[in-house]
Structures are given as C-alpha cells and as structure tokens.
Amino acid sequence: MDPQPTLSLPRTVALVGLMGAGKSAIGKRLAARLGLPFVDADDEIERAARCSIAEIFETYGEAYFRAGERRVISRLLDKPPHVLSTGGGAYVDPETRALMRDKAVTVWLRAELDVLFDRVRKRSHRPLLRQGDPKEILAGLMARRYPIYAEADIIVDSTAQPADRTTDQVLEALRTYLHAEKAPA
Numbered sequence: 001m002d003p004q005p006t007l008s009l010p011r012t013v014a015l016v017g018l019m020g021a022g023k024s025a026i027g028k029r030l031a032a033r034l035g036l037p038f039v040d041a042d043d044e045i046e047r048a049a050r051c052s053i054a055e056i057f058e059t060y061g062e063a064y065f066r067a068g069e070r071r072v073i074s075r076l077l078d079k080p081p082h083v084l085s086t087g088g089g090a091y092v093d094p095e096t097r098a099l100m101r102d103k104a105v106t107v108w109l110r111a112e113l114d115v116l117f118d119r120v121r122k123r124s125h126r127p128l129l130r131q132g133d134p135k136e137i138l139a140g141l142m143a144r145r146y147p148i149y150a151e152a153d154i155i156v157d158s159t160a161q162p163a164d165r166t167t168d169q170v171l172e173a174l175r176t177y178l179h180a181e182k183a184p185a
Helices: 023-034 040-051 054-060 060-076 094-104 113-120 127-131 136-151 165-181
Strands: 012-016 039-040 083-085 106-112 152-155
Touching: 012 023, 012 039, 012 060, 012 094, 023 039, 023 083, 040 054, 040 060, 040 083, 040 165, 054 060, 060 083, 060 094, 094 106, 106 136, 106 165, 113 136, 152 165
Parallel strands: 012 083, 012 106, 039 083, 106 152
Antiparallel strands: none
C-alpha cells in the first residue's frame, strides 16, 4: 500500500480540548508525521513567566493567566506553521479563540468523561482539579466548554484507542478539511 502523500499545511494546526484529551500526545505524533515542529503553549507560558502554571493561578488568578496565555498564543501563531497544543481553557477565551480561528486550523480532540478522568486522575499538576472532586469538575468543564470547542474547524474523537490511531484520524480529517477549503465554491 502506498503511503499517503505529504500534507502541506498553509498555517498552524492548533489542538484544543479538555485536559486529558491527548493534545500533547497526539500533537507530538502529528508534528512528527507532518515534519513540523511541535509546540506546547503551556510550556511556552511557563518559560515566559519563569514559573509553573499552577503558581501563576495561585499567585495571580485565572484572569491574569488567561491574558498571558493569549499573548503567548498570539506570538506562537505568528510563527511558521507548526502543531500547537493549547491549554484546556485557551479556546474558551473569546479573544484567544478568534486568534486561533484567524491564524490556525483548529482541531478539537473530543473525549468522554471516563476517558478524560482515567488520563488525568494520576496527575497532580492540574490547578483546576485541585478544587474538589476531579470527576465532578471535569463533568462541569465539559458542560461549559464542549459547546465552545464545537466551534473548532475539525472534531476528532479521542478515545481509549492507541494514540497512533487517533493521530491517523486527525491526519485524515486535516486532509479532508484542507481539500474542501481549496475546492472552488
């Protein structure tokens, strides 16, 4: 079987979704398959702030964090095409969402509650999950954020299947989306 032709991206692919959806795991694989750099917005925010996201939340609050996140994502979107993993709340911010919609192809990695919970329950670095029962918090975030994530250009279900399979699905969805975008109206 012949491999798929290389996909040429005119702009950055920004992965959005809740914590545990697989944005970093899928993003790294996707970048490798596309021959593009992978950038984690959260890592860039921590580098710029010289402290962890948890420390930013604790010291300055979420509004301050979101403003810094918006500045970092804006700067990243001005760079040549790459695969960008964003924090779970980035796309929810209207200004950040507008930036991503203008300068990137947005891909929502949609996952069910049990999948998300299974992926995040062993980790302690999630500031939003420290405020009560993590499964209830995730369910509340899903209720509030999923209607906004649904505005993404592409939606791919992130299930308990191997990450390489989900990466294949993202690649196919990107091919379809970019082909439709190029087609004459």
